[in-house]
Amino acid sequence: VRALKAFLLGAVATSVLVYTALTTLAVAVHVSGGGLSLTLGGLTFLEARADGGMDVLVIGPGVVLAGLAGGSANALAAAITGRRSR
């Protein structure tokens, strides 16, 4: 249960941090009049562009993957901390 809780909390924390950072970056790029596409190995994290007079902001599945990675790291850290405190 502790591992699951740590995983969920870590996933939420990482997703929130990545989402806000990427969104702010996208707004900054948009305000400066440019476009931006952040991808890693074909996985989209962020795409901000102007499309036919409409501003398009795509927060890609990369955020979900970052969340899963953050959750796993937190669960691992919780297991190590729990073992040390015993």
Place this chain on the structure above:
Amino acid sequence: VTLGDGRLHDRVRGASWPVNATAAFVLERSGHPLGSVADALAVAHGASRAQARADVLAFVWALNEAHLANVLRGGRRLARLVGFVRVAVRLTPAGRLPALAARRRELDTRSLRAAVWSCAVACAARGLVVACLACVPALPLSGGSPSLAVTLAASTALGLVVHEAGHAAALLRTPAALVTHGRRTVVLHGLLTSRRTASVALAGPGVAAAAGVAVTAAGALSTSLELAVAGLPLAAHAAGLTVLATDGRRACGL
């Protein structure tokens, strides 16, 4: 914190400690200048003034360290700040800072509104200091834009208040107090069930992070860079959900 039946009672923590006659003598005079308490102790016990002063100071600092008594310094704030900086400069070679007194403020948790308001009032001075300090890194981070720097600094201070108010709100109808000690800001409470402890621990960073996401999303919808940036310091509280922070460890039962 009250004195009665030869014990010191802490209503918030639901604990009490026995005190001897000398400790009771000092505690009965709380609110008086420490110098006059030490002088009275010296007269009452036939001790030297220097010894009485050393004993009283050691006892009061121990109480303050345990968040059981506030030590209020006299004089003007500016004079105190100058004095602090002077001592800090002298201690620089030792790599230490002057001892900082802890300050405990009771929180009114009888209703949600009272809990949030009393916490905001208790955090206000700390928030102002945080905002001023945050201006220093905020200016270069914001590319020299004063409006973005002020937004970042104000949001950093707001994050502190929202975080602690989240803890206070989760402690509804439970005695609680806000303690500021050096860099640390802590909401003090008694023993709770493990589930309640986890929910209180999660409420602080959770509420601040949720506010951060909402503010950033509002900034994206209105394409306002100031609003989007304002969400960053609030969202950074999400790190408090992980085991890197005390709240995260407490939520996981570590």
